[in-house]
Amino acid sequence: MTRYIGQRLSALLPVLLLVSTVVFTIMHVVPGDPVQLMLAGAEAGSVTPERMAELRKSMGLDQPLYIQYGRFLFNALRGDFGMSIRFQSPVSELVFKAATYTLQLSVAGLLLALIIGLTLGIIAALCENTWLDTICMVLALFAVSMPLFWLGQLLIMFASIRLQWLPAISGDQPKGIILPALTLGATAAGLISRLTRSTLSEVLRDDYIRTARAKGLEERAVVIGHALKNALIPVVTVVGLQFGGMLSGAVVTETVFSRPGLGTLVVKAILWKDYPLVQGTVLFMGVSYVLVNLLVDLVYAWLDPRIHYG
């Protein structure tokens, strides 16, 4: 097991390095002078060549590219991603604050996705080839085909405005997270329900299940005690991938519901051309995703020893 962990970690490092390289390159691929962008809002006359040179020097932009890259990496390892052009405050502060909101939303979304997805999938598998199965799978199809922003707006229209059940703008009340979480988790719920249905219905046909039934075990004990445990192993890996789905979906969901978070932050940063902020946010999201996947892989290897002995 330790060897497996070591293998996975050593594969991780080059990837993280490459991700940071890609992120660093954004700022230097973009046409236009970052210093000019920074001073774009200043009054005419205050933008002198001397001031631009000074700013350039303070940002380290007068150094050769490889030195800039080295400094970027060194600072990134210390958690220093520079200053946001727009907010004039450390990027790391902004990113960590936004991350807590996105984490809340992602956990809520994933939880809802698991509850809804597992329920639909189990019902579909237990009632295989009946109309109930068809309904569940059609719902799952809807869920994976729906654009998140459209679903979010529909939920706002009905649950919030027409029926007045739930608030649209989250604020700090716990109720405010329900609609965004539902929107965010919808696609994942669809995927989880399809996966659960297919693995569970396969497992239910296995010999050891027939044995358990022949032994006279109650159907409920058979399903929960034996079938479900084994059917859920693939679902665990999907959960890791779905965290990435949460990060990706948060970009749109947070915008629709006007929630603060990494999604809103990265979109605004790109639109404002605030490149230090773009770099910091993207790097943070990429690294978190890679680490979460590693964690999930390790959990999976622990659950199914065949993986790391193979």
Next chain:
Amino acid sequence: METKQRRRVSAALRTFLKNKGAVIGTILLLACIGTAVFAPLIAPYDPLDVVGTSRQAPAPRYLLGTDLLGRDVFSRIIFGARISLTIGLISVAIGLSVGTSMGLPSGYYGGWIDSVIMRLIDTMLALPGILLALVVIAALGPSLANVMIAVGISSIPLYARLVRGSCLSIRELDYVQAAKVIGSSDARIMLRHILPNLVGPVIVLSTLQVGSAILVGAALSYLGMGAQPPTPEWGLMTADGRAYLTRAWWMSTFPGLAIFLVVMTLNMVGDGLRTALDPRMKIA
């Protein structure tokens, strides 16, 4: 085509046609493609013309109402089909071509070529979903063309992994080993023996990816990173209607519905193809 291949194809076709969802999906998909192709004949108005007053409710004259500027929503949705399908097709073309050219040598040669290419793929996969496309847009700037490039780039890793995986299993097969032994060049083996076996999984992935590309492309436009006004792109139209959810619900609802329906038909067809070609196929 050899007889064995022909028999496989007709068997797959029969399975596909027995699947009700797949058949319905195919019919709807053809209708959608037809709408895009014959848009000027179907749409009652020009999508960019102001034809009525602002925010008129759906009526016989304007089937799905008018938008903020008074343009006919129905006509804009019809023409929007062209844009969405183009985004889907071009993105898939980029992903397919680059992804296959990465996955083939990676799976065939193995060794350090495989390691290097796989690290590149893992890097692209480190930014899930829309994030990678966002990064590309950040570098290239917001525009419809850049959306197609961005979404195309983000689908490269899926193709690369699929092709590599298939390659790894196929290269061990006896007839491939035999071809190597008699001295066939690597290129010939890859083209004549390995590539034909990839057609099935690649078709399935591509069908599903067109839907995915349409979703991501629409989301990027919704966020203001893609199509710019006055383009009748469905995501952009949904965003435009966001401030009028109560007073002019048709502005957002119908473009979003269009996206949903097209993606759903693509998923239905893709699922049908997957079941027909190999129920045990792992796509992603």
